[in-house]
Structure formats: structure tokens, C-alpha cells
Amino acid sequence: MQSGPRNSAHFFINAATVAAELSVVLTEAKNISLEAMNAKALVARAGDNVRTFKPITDFMVELANDTIWLVKEINREALTLSRNSLADLHSADAHERFKKAQERSKTAAFGDTLDSIAQEASNRHHQQTMQLRRHMRKLFELLDEIESRMLAANVVTATSRLEAATAADSYQASLEGIVVKLEKAANRIKHIASKCRHSLER
Amino acid sequence: MKVVKLHESRSHEWLVFGRDEERPSKIIDTNQYMIKTTNHAIMLDPGGIELFSAMLAAVVHHVPVQQITHLFASHQDPDIISSLGLWDKTLPHAELHAPWLWEGFLRHFGCNSIKYNPLPDEGKSIRLDEVELQFIPAHYMHSSGNFSVYDPQAKILMSGDIGAALLPDGAPLFVEDFDAHVDKMRLFHQRWMPSNRAKKDWIRRVRQLDIKYMAPQHGAIFRDRDVVRFLDWLDELEVGTGIA
Ligand SMILES: [Fe+2]
Ligand SMILES: [Fe+2]
Numbered sequence A: 001m002q003s004g005p006r007n008s009a010h011f012f013i014n015a016a017t018v019a020a021e022l023s024v025v026l027t028e029a030k031n032i033s034l035e036a037m038n039a040k041a042l043v044a045r046a047g048d049n050v051r052t053f054k055p056i057t058d059f060m061v062e063l064a065n066d067t068i069w070l071v072k073e074i075n076r077e078a079l080t081l082s083r084n085s086l087a088d089l090h091s092a093d094a095h096e097r098f099k100k101a102q103e104r105s106k107t108a109a110f111g112d113t114l115d116s117i118a119q120e121a122s123n124r125h126h127q128q129t130m131q132l133r134r135h136m137r138k139l140f141e142l143l144d145e146i147e148s149r150m151l152a153a154n155v156v157t158a159t160s161r162l163e164a165a166t167a168a169d170s171y172q173a174s175l176e177g178i179v180v181k182l183e184k185a186a187n188r189i190k191h192i193a194s195k196c197r198h199s200l201e202r
Numbered sequence B: 001m002k003v004v005k006l007h008e009s010r011s012h013e014w015l016v017f018g019r020d021e022e023r024p025s026k027i028i029d030t031n032q033y034m035i036k037t038t039n040h041a042i043m044l045d046p047g048g049i050e051l052f053s054a055m056l057a058a059v060v061h062h063v064p065v066q067q068i069t070h071l072f073a074s075h076q077d078p079d080i081i082s083s084l085g086l087w088d089k090t091l092p093h094a095e096l097h098a099p100w101l102w103e104g105f106l107r108h109f110g111c112n113s114i115k116y117n118p119l120p121d122e123g124k125s126i127r128l129d130e131v132e133l134q135f136i137p138a139h140y141m142h143s144s145g146n147f148s149v150y151d152p153q154a155k156i157l158m159s160g161d162i163g164a165a166l167l168p169d170g171a172p173l174f175v176e177d178f179d180a181h182v183d184k185m186r187l188f189h190q191r192w193m194p195s196n197r198a199k200k201d202w203i204r205r206v207r208q209l210d211i212k213y214m215a216p217q218h219g220a221i222f223r224d225r226d227v228v229r230f231l232d233w234l235d236e237l238e239v240g241t242g243i244a
Helices: A008-104 A111-166 A169-201 B049-059 B084-090 B100-109 B178-192 B196-207 B225-236
Strands: B002-008 B013-018 B032-036 B041-044 B068-072 B095-099 B115-119 B124-128 B131-137 B147-151 B156-160 B213-216
Touching (some): A008 B049, A008 B084, A111 A169, B002 B213, B032 B049, B068 B124, B095 B100, B178 B225, B196 B225
Parallel strands (some): B041 B068, B095 B115, B156 B213
Antiparallel strands (some): B032 B041
């Protein structure tokens, strides 16, 4: 796990970009949700013919809901992180400027009156950095979670394929269609999640 | 940063900070002022963010930083007060006197702890220990909400951007040759000042004051007779020339 941004000057932009990219994931998750509805309707119509497909549609609904929730969480966290890293940047800047004033006023009669202020700025900067790291960790955890959901989705698509293959001929094509769409959506989400991770690690 | 004492009496001191050698070259040079009374100090147009470290370092040669209880911003420009966010961290208990017109705007620089004391259009006076300071309306000179500061005891008028001159690095802090100085001021006043009516109004107000030093935020300080010469020169000058 990444402990902190390497280049905080660009980090707040990256974090904001992550939030923007996630809107695509949200669309995909909504697609999964839609497909799950179709699948449910199909399963209800087909009755016993595709009974084994029922748990799969349930899983898809759950997956879609979880993903939507996670994306919203990540989005919120990414925006907080962006704001945080900007605050971190400001506090680092203030810290630097106070330090510089301290260095330049070494011989000043009242130079020592700056000490507590400079110290305060340094503490504030430290706190900001710690907070940034906390939010960062949280965001990576959420990305981990979304990725592991998508891995689970891959396992389920593999099982679903087998189920679809054994279903009655008249339903086979529809079921396979659903499986393909689920797979595509899961892969796209996985791809975006890892892209987000990379841009945060940059 | 160069520091010059403009006035010293039992009750207070006026200091000018300027001509910072470490100033990045593309930043307009500015004069910052501080009035130090028995228990307080006020900084007038404390300057831009890029100047903050140098200013803070220079100031503590003269006062403990906690003694600075007041700030004044003649208007909203970045060279005047973009350091506000850092002063806010330095002096959380201080008060900022600035035009009411700019409060919502100036707060963008960061003003979470410092108390914003909005100056009404007609101006007002404050007292720091035994010293009275008058905030004289200077609206549209050049900013639409703008004030000069007058100290009747020391007879100093801090005129903000009025009287500003664009001078080469290392130029003297006082006007030495008024006629030569005019060339360095003309463009600034013609182009930055928008209104002849506002100009007349400010001149009328200022002519009533007894002024020994007129201290602008850029360029050089006017002494004695040069103050009147400046007012006469400005009176004649056509301003607001940006419109072709
Ligand atoms: Fe200005
Ligand atoms: Fe200015």
C-alpha cells in the first residue's frame, strides 16, 4: 500500500480526476442492475427450466447495488482527498514561509516571538499530512473492495456460462447474452478501478 | 528588506518596509507600512503572499509579532493583501480594517480567525493607544472601494496606490526630483485611475489635511512641498485613458 502521494502538487488533480472517472463505473453498475432485472424477469418466465440461474440473478442485483454504493463512497472519499491534499499543499507552503521568516530573522530583536507560530504551522502541516494519509488508505481500501467484487463477478460469470449451457435451448441465447454483459461490465469496472489506483499512486 | 523610520515620537513610530532584494523580478515592488504605538501595531497594506516571509522577518526586528493587533487593506488587490491567509495564521486575534465593499472578496484569501472590520464608505477613525488614525475615502482611486490613512499627529498620509510610481530596482525611497518623478507616475495614474470625478473628490479631501509625508504603496514617498506639487499635478492630469 502507498503511504503518501509522491507529488502532492499534482495529487489533488489526480484525486479529482479519479472522482470524475468513477462516473463511468456508476453507469456500468447501473447497466448491471438493469441486466439483473432482465435476468430476473427471464428466470420468472422460464420457471424450472432455468431454476439454477436464480441465485446468479440475485448475485447480480447484489453486485450492482454494492458497486453503486462503493462508487459513491469512493467518489466522496476522492473529493475529500482532493480537498485534503490541497489543504496539505497550503499547510506545507505556510510551513515553508514561516520557516523562511524564522531563518531571515535570526538576529531580530523579537525573532523568538515567531517560534511558537512557526511551530504551530509545522504541527498543522504534520496533522494535514497524517489526515491525508488516512484518507488515502481509506480510498485504497475501497478500491480494493471494488476490485475484489469484480473478481467475484468473474467467478460467477464462469459458473453462469456453465448454467446457461445446460439450460433449455430456447433460453440459452438470452442467458448467455446476460452473462456476456455482466462480464463486460465487470471487466470495465475492474479496468477503471485499476486505472484510478495508478493515477493515485503516480 | 529595507526599513526606514518615517516618524518617531513619544506616542508612536511609523516604519516603511520596501525594496526587498529577494523579491522575484516580475512582481511589482511595494511599500509596506507599520505604525507602532505603546502596546499595539498596525500594518498598512501588508503586501502579497510572495513577500510574506520577508515582511514577517523584517517586522520582528521592531515589534514582537503578538503586538500587531491590526491590519489595514486600502483595497482588495493581491499586491496589497494576498498575504491575508498567512497573517490569519500568524495573528489569529488581529482585526482587519478594509472596505466593506470587498469583504466577500477578500475572504477568498483566507480570513478565518482575523476579525474583518468593514470600513463604511464615508470612512472612520480608530484609536491605537494615544494615536488617532483616520480612514479617508479614496473610492475609485483606483479601486471602487478604497481608503487612504491619515495620522494627524505625525502628519502622514498613506495614500495606497495614489502617488504610485513604477521605479527601477534600488530607486531611492523618497522623491528627490519631482519633475523627473512625474514621468514615472503618469502612466500609472492615467491607466489605473478610472475617474476624473473621483480624483477631484479625493484631492478636495486631502487638500484640507496638513501633510508632511505622503506615502504611496509603490514608488517613492513625497515630502513637504512635493505633496502639494503632487496634488496640483494630479488635479491637471486626465485619468481613465484606457478607453481608446
Ligand atoms: Fe491596486
Ligand atoms: Fe498597488
